[in-house]
Amino acid sequence: MGARGVVMPEGNIPNFSGGPDVGGIAAERLRSFVERIERLEEEKATLAADIREVYSESKGTGFDVKIIRIIIRLRKMDVSDRQEQEDMLDTYKRALGMT
Amino acid sequence: MGARGVVMPEGNIPNFSGGPDVGGIAAERLRSFVERIERLEEEKATLAADIREVYSESKGTGFDVKIIRIIIRLRKMDVSDRQEQEDMLDTYKRALGMT
Amino acid sequence: MGARGVVMPEGNIPNFSGGPDVGGIAAERLRSFVERIERLEEEKATLAADIREVYSESKGTGFDVKIIRIIIRLRKMDVSDRQEQEDMLDTYKRALGMT
Amino acid sequence: MGARGVVMPEGNIPNFSGGPDVGGIAAERLRSFVERIERLEEEKATLAADIREVYSESKGTGFDVKIIRIIIRLRKMDVSDRQEQEDMLDTYKRALGMT
DNA sequence: AGTCGATTTTTGGGAC
């Protein structure tokens, strides 16, 4: 896994100079990527908090959070599992030569 | 698969919080909670996809995704926690002769 | 709570002296734990390899690995999901006041 | 290996789901594979439990489980890979002024 | 403080 002599060798930041600016344009790019990710993750964390909030609110209204979680899970499955279900059926069909 | 013993029709959860009529106002509230959560989770999934996208883009620019993930994790940590953890790790390392 | 013998301060290896031996009795304990874990993980990795081997062998005999994986998953669910299924049913029952 | 007459032709997967007579020898083979896998997975699960146990014990002795996990991970890594990764991380850190 | 569920990281398989 070492340096591979490609244009952009893994393990190095391109155009990194080590000068007072600590890295050239590439370092700016890196910073940009990092900050974009951090921004998005922050939003994601906010949404996670919102979700927890709704659960909490529902609990305060007298509902059982555990039930709601199960419902959410079931409804999610009803969407994405349908695909998996069909894939599985297809697999079995092929396995049985029913093509 | 499917829940064999579950006889409850989807979206028709009765009022179990003490109200008199089954499938009444409480069920509407429940539906409201469920839909709010689903809405938020959908947004969260979108953000997760966006984040994956940024990682992918950074990879295409020549950066090492794994390292960026570590960077993100480190920056998320409280500074003093990070220091403490690194110190402790160092202590353990020395104890095991992993210098 | 009164004095409790030797309370281990968090973040430090107990009895760590910094002498030439790099850690005293506690370091030995640490090493012991680490090596036990490594030993177990090695065995676990061996088993994982064995499992892969069986899949590979079944493939060489003409079976479809994907199908077998599905079967394994289904049979596992038939065992562990029974509990979850019953829990879920119970939850729904309680939600409906059928207790 | 000896007898070759029973080798399954590729693309012709035996029927394993029908009645007792349907599928024949191939179904028995499939059952054998499945049971071998399940046996191995069970052992694997046991080892996983053992490992958790050791972590728990180390925790009870005053060690920090999280740090030990990191130690285990580091020791698993190839020495040069570890060095390379740490160097890269350091480069990125400097680029971002995380010194 | 232990259990359970959610999330993240790693790994294997497949395509080109």
Added chain:
DNA sequence: GTCCCAAAAATCGACT
């Protein structure tokens, strides 16, 4: 052989 996707494992965090 390299890259991408999906499945599995490890880790983390919440709730009881």
